[in-house]
Amino acid sequence: MAASVFLLVAVSFACLSVSGNLVSGKRSFSIDYKNNCFLKDGEPFQYISGSIHYSRIPRYYWKDRLLKMYMTGLNAVQVYVPWNFHETVQGVYNFTADRDLEHFLDLANQTGLLVILRPGPYICAEWEMGGLPAWLLTKPNIILRSTDTDYMQAVTSWLTVLLPKMKPWLYNNGGNIISVQVENEYGSYYMCDYNYMRHLRTLFRFFLGEDTILFTTDGNTDKEMTCGTLEGLYATVDFGTDTNITEAFNRQRRFESRGPLVNSEFYTGWLDHWGDQHAVVDSQRVSRMLGEMLTMGASVNLYMFEGGTNFGYWNGADHDNRFHSVVTSYDYDAPLTEAGDPTEKLLAIRDVIKQFREVPSGPMPPATPKFAYGFVTLRKVGKVSSLLKILSPLGPVQSQYPLTFEEMKQYYGYMLYQTTLPRDLSEPTPLISPLNGVHDRAYVSVNGVFQGLLERDTVLVMNITGQQGDTMDILVENMGRVNFGSKINDHKGLLSNLILGKDILTNWKIYPLDIDGAIDGGWPQSSPAFEEEPSVGPTIYMGTLQPNNLAWDTFLKLNEWTKGQVWINGVNLGRYWPARGPQQTLYVPGPLFSTTLPNNITVLELEGAPANLRVLFMDRPQLSVPDKKP
Numbered sequence: 001m002a003a004s005v006f007l008l009v010a011v012s013f014a015c016l017s018v019s020g021n022l023v024s025g026k027r028s029f030s031i032d033y034k035n036n037c038f039l040k041d042g043e044p045f046q047y048i049s050g051s052i053h054y055s056r057i058p059r060y061y062w063k064d065r066l067l068k069m070y071m072t073g074l075n076a077v078q079v080y081v082p083w084n085f086h087e088t089v090q091g092v093y094n095f096t097a098d099r100d101l102e103h104f105l106d107l108a109n110q111t112g113l114l115v116i117l118r119p120g121p122y123i124c125a126e127w128e129m130g131g132l133p134a135w136l137l138t139k140p141n142i143i144l145r146s147t148d149t150d151y152m153q154a155v156t157s158w159l160t161v162l163l164p165k166m167k168p169w170l171y172n173n174g175g176n177i178i179s180v181q182v183e184n185e186y187g188s189y190y191m192c193d194y195n196y197m198r199h200l201r202t203l204f205r206f207f208l209g210e211d212t213i214l215f216t217t218d219g220n221t222d223k224e225m226t227c228g229t230l231e232g233l234y235a236t237v238d239f240g241t242d243t244n245i246t247e248a249f250n251r252q253r254r255f256e257s258r259g260p261l262v263n264s265e266f267y268t269g270w271l272d273h274w275g276d277q278h279a280v281v282d283s284q285r286v287s288r289m290l291g292e293m294l295t296m297g298a299s300v301n302l303y304m305f306e307g308g309t310n311f312g313y314w315n316g317a318d319h320d321n322r323f324h325s326v327v328t329s330y331d332y333d334a335p336l337t338e339a340g341d342p343t344e345k346l347l348a349i350r351d352v353i354k355q356f357r358e359v360p361s362g363p364m365p366p367a368t369p370k371f372a373y374g375f376v377t378l379r380k381v382g383k384v385s386s387l388l389k390i391l392s393p394l395g396p397v398q399s400q401y402p403l404t405f406e407e408m409k410q411y412y413g414y415m416l417y418q419t420t421l422p423r424d425l426s427e428p429t430p431l432i433s434p435l436n437g438v439h440d441r442a443y444v445s446v447n448g449v450f451q452g453l454l455e456r457d458t459v460l461v462m463n464i465t466g467q468q469g470d471t472m473d474i475l476v477e478n479m480g481r482v483n484f485g486s487k488i489n490d491h492k493g494l495l496s497n498l499i500l501g502k503d504i505l506t507n508w509k510i511y512p513l514d515i516d517g518a519i520d521g522g523w524p525q526s527s528p529a530f531e532e533e534p535s536v537g538p539t540i541y542m543g544t545l546q547p548n549n550l551a552w553d554t555f556l557k558l559n560e561w562t563k564g565q566v567w568i569n570g571v572n573l574g575r576y577w578p579a580r581g582p583q584q585t586l587y588v589p590g591p592l593f594s595t596t597l598p599n600n601i602t603v604l605e606l607e608g609a610p611a612n613l614r615v616l617f618m619d620r621p622q623l624s625v626p627d628k629k630p
Helices: 002-017 059-072 101-111 134-138 149-169 194-208 222-228 245-255 283-295 344-353 515-520
Strands: 029-032 037-040 043-045 048-051 076-080 114-118 177-181 214-219 234-239 262-267 299-303 317-319 323-325 374-377 379-383 397-399 414-420 425-432 441-446 449-455 461-466 471-477 508-512 539-545 554-557 564-568 571-576 585-588 599-605 614-618
Touching (some): 059 344, 076 299, 101 114, 101 149, 149 177, 149 194, 194 214, 214 262, 222 234, 234 245, 245 283, 262 283, 283 299, 283 344, 374 539
Parallel strands (some): 048 299, 114 177, 177 214, 214 234, 234 262
Antiparallel strands (some): 029 037, 037 043, 374 614, 379 539, 397 508, 414 508, 425 461, 554 614, 564 571, 564 599
C-alpha cells in the first residue's frame, strides 16, 4: 500500500513542475494528460471548489454567499441546474428572478470564482425527482434516464434551450465555466444505458464545442464507475470522510489512467430525512482529509459549502425499503449554515487552504443579523373542504376511479379526492390501500370530521364510521418525489383504488388545489370571515406580524403544531413536521419581510393545531429534536 501511495502522489505532483506560458494570449482551460493536471491559460491549476445551489438560496443573498466562499480561499463554485426549476410546465421556460442562472454566473465571475457546471439533465441533489420535471410522468411507461424516445425528445428540447445560454459563459469564450458535467452519478442507476450517455455527449459537444472539458462523477465502487463513465468524458469520483483516499483515487486511476485527480463531491456533512437524527460530520475529519487530498495535488469540491433550503415543494425523497422524505432544511452541516453563517468548520477549512494557496486578505463577511420577532397568534380561516371554491376555482374533475397528480397535471402540493360512503358504517370499517397506492399521505374526513390518515409504506389501513351518502374527503399530500435510485418515476396521489370494507370506492370528484395561487393573489387576508376554534384535520390559519424597522432573518417555530406548510407574504417556506423531526424551525429570509406593511402568515395545518394557535419567531435555528428530559 505504501508503494501505491507514493506512486499516486508522485504522479500527481508531476503537474506542479510543469511551466507553461500563455503564448497566444487566448484564454484556455484544458487537461494536461502528460503531467496529470488541469491547465489554466497554459499554467498548472488545482481547483478548490464548493457547492452551493442558487435554487436553494434567495437571489438577494447570492452575492453574500459567493463572497464568503471567495474569502475562505476557494477559487471555484460548483452548481447544479435543476431542469424542473426552469421548465416546471412543459415548453415554458423561466430564467428570471430566483431562477436567473446567468445572473448567478455573473455574480460568481465578479467575485472571482470559476464555475463547475452540472446541468444534468438529472442532478439528484436531494431535489424533487432529482431535477427531472414531473410532467415527464404523464407518459405512464416512460423509462427515465435512458434512450426511451419520449424521454430523449424532452431532454433534447431542454438542452437545446439551456446549453446555448451557457456557451458564452465558458472560460474559453471569456466566461468562468471551466468544466461541465454530463448527467450525474449515472453508475448508480439501474439502466446502465451507454447509448443514452453517448447521446448526451453528442448534444453537449454540439452546443459547447470540442474543447470544453466534459466530465462524469460517480460513487467510489467499480460498478458505479463502470456504468457511469464513457470515453470522451473525464471520469471523476466522489467520496466523504469515511473513505480511504488512496483507494478512491486508485479507483479513479483505473478508469482514467492519466489526468488530474478529482473528488467532485467531498462530503462536508449530510442530508436529513423526516424521522432521522440531524446529521453531523466532524470538522477535524473534513479539514484533515481536505489537506491530504490537496497535498496529493487533487482538485476537490466541497459538497456542500452551503446547503440552503428546500423552499416550497422542492425537497426530494429516498426509497430503499420504504419512502423517506427529505426535510425542508438543507443545512447539511455545511461550512456555511442554512442562513449563510460562517461556522467553525469553515474556519478550519480556510486554515487548511492557507497552506496551499494565498487566501484573500480581509475579514470574513459576518453572519447576517437575526431577530426574534416573538409570538404571533393566528386565526382559523376554515377547513380545506369548506374552501374549495377558493382553492380549486376551476372545480372538480369527475372520474369513476382515482386519477393521479400527473393525470390531473397537478404536479406538486395537494389534491382533494371526494366521494360518498356507499352504505351505512355503524361499526368501524377498514379503509384499505391494498396496493400501497397512497403517495404519500392521505388525510381522511367524513362530513368534515377528521377520521385519520393513510401513509405510504407504513399505514395502509384505517377505520371509518358514517352513514350511506356521507361525504368523504381525502386530502392527498405529495411529500416530494424520489430523487435517487430505481424509483424516481414516482407518481403521486391515489395510484390505485381504495377499498372500504368490501366496496371498491368509485365516483370521485377530484379537486386540484392551487393553494399557492390563492395566497399569491392576496387570500386569505382578503377573506372577510374568520373562526376562533382550531380544527382537527386539514385547515387553513392566518395571522399578521406587524412591521417594524427591521427586515432581518429569523426562524419560525410551530411548537405543538403537527404537520403542514407555511407561507409568508405569499412565499412558500416549505413543510414543517416537528413531531416527526428532526427539524423544529423553518428558516425565514429577512428580505421576505416588509418594514412598512403587515406581514401575512398563512399556515396549512394537516392534522391538529394547538389551542393557543401561536407561532414563534426565534433568532436561531433548531434543526434537531431537543433532548427529552427523563
